[in-house]
Amino acid sequence: MTSSTDSFTLHQQLAQDSLALCTSATSTVRVVRDARFPWLVLVPQLPGLKDLIDLGEADYATVMGEVRQVSGALQRVTACEKLNIASLGNQVPQLHIHIIARFSEDAAWPGPVWGSGPPEPLDAVPRWARDVQAALGDAGWSAP
Amino acid sequence: MTSSTDSFTLHQQLAQDSLALCTSATSTVRVVRDARFPWLVLVPQLPGLKDLIDLGEADYATVMGEVRQVSGALQRVTACEKLNIASLGNQVPQLHIHIIARFSEDAAWPGPVWGSGPPEPLDAVPRWARDVQAALGDAGWSAP
Numbered sequence: 001m002t003s004s005t006d007s008f009t010l011h012q013q014l015a016q017d018s019l020a021l022c023t024s025a026t027s028t029v030r031v032v033r034d035a036r037f038p039w040l041v042l043v044p045q046l047p048g049l050k051d052l053i054d055l056g057e058a059d060y061a062t063v064m065g066e067v068r069q070v071s072g073a074l075q076r077v078t079a080c081e082k083l084n085i086a087s088l089g090n091q092v093p094q095l096h097i098h099i100i101a102r103f104s105e106d107a108a109w110p111g112p113v114w115g116s117g118p119p120e121p122l123d124a125v126p127r128w129a130r131d132v133q134a135a136l137g138d139a140g141w142s143a144p
Numbered sequence: 145m146t147s148s149t150d151s152f153t154l155h156q157q158l159a160q161d162s163l164a165l166c167t168s169a170t171s172t173v174r175v176v177r178d179a180r181f182p183w184l185v186l187v188p189q190l191p192g193l194k195d196l197i198d199l200g201e202a203d204y205a206t207v208m209g210e211v212r213q214v215s216g217a218l219q220r221v222t223a224c225e226k227l228n229i230a231s232l233g234n235q236v237p238q239l240h241i242h243i244i245a246r247f248s249e250d251a252a253w254p255g256p257v258w259g260s261g262p263p264e265p266l267d268a269v270p271r272w273a274r275d276v277q278a279a280l281g282d283a284g285w286s287a288p
Contacts, residue, residue, distance in 0.1 A: 051226065051227045060212055083195045088256060089226060090256075110235045112256055
């Protein structure tokens with residue numbers, strides 16, 4: 001970590017579409033409010049980032065290590081068939097990385113989840129996400 | 145690099161849908177045959193990989209560093225507005241990472257490129273990709 005998180009503010013759309021789950025020194029992990037998929041977003045809490053390569057070399061390595069940690073926990077908890085990891089951001093310009101557990105019988109398979117129809121409401125952090133939170137807690141992440 | 149590429153074979157669908165561009169000790173970069181988008185895939189040439197986290201810790205760091213290098217070259221060459229970076233693999237199970245230059249006037253914007261309609265044929269490596277190849281050549285990548 002070479003930068004301060006002082007002037008970071010979560011994008012309003014991300015705040016609205018997801019629920020806080022846990023944080024590291026660098027990033028926050030949130031649960032996307034769509035009950036159809038076990039779907040997390042990891043947001044590096046550094047100001048002014050749009051693309052992954054906007055991260056400096058050290059922060060990039062840190063964030064990609066966190067993506068590995070979070071995807072491992074999500075895979076272990078959900079026993080998913082496939083992980084989808086993506087930084088798109090065509091609609092919400094603040095850098096965020098999708099980490100999604102996919103199953104061959106899910107609502108969008110084999111297509112991507114984006115644009116796959118209206119989300120199913122999710123108003124509280126679900127059980128699978130609590131288990132991910134616990135696994136990441138063991139790895140040093142904090143509750144929000 | 146801790147693994148050998150000896151028993152790696154490129155998935156038939158990837159071979160068919162893309163053109164070889166350049167290689168490192170670990171990975172190969174190919175141009176997706178869809179002229180609508182400057183669209184690369186990076187394929188780690190290690191056998192038996194499906195998800196990013198199937199890479200060991202050192203190989204993961206190497207591959208993510210290569211993704212950074214390739215996306216930087218693609219961004220500089222195309223002057224794109226956004227990069228889309230994704231490991232999905234719901235349809236082709238061999239690990240491959242999409243690195244796509246996006247523009248607010250492109251054929252899929254602001255949606256993702258996957259499922260955005262039929263590809264526009266691409267039979268030869270286009271000029272922008274030759275420029276990426278040259279940039280990566282300066283960084284130690286080889287022609288295929």
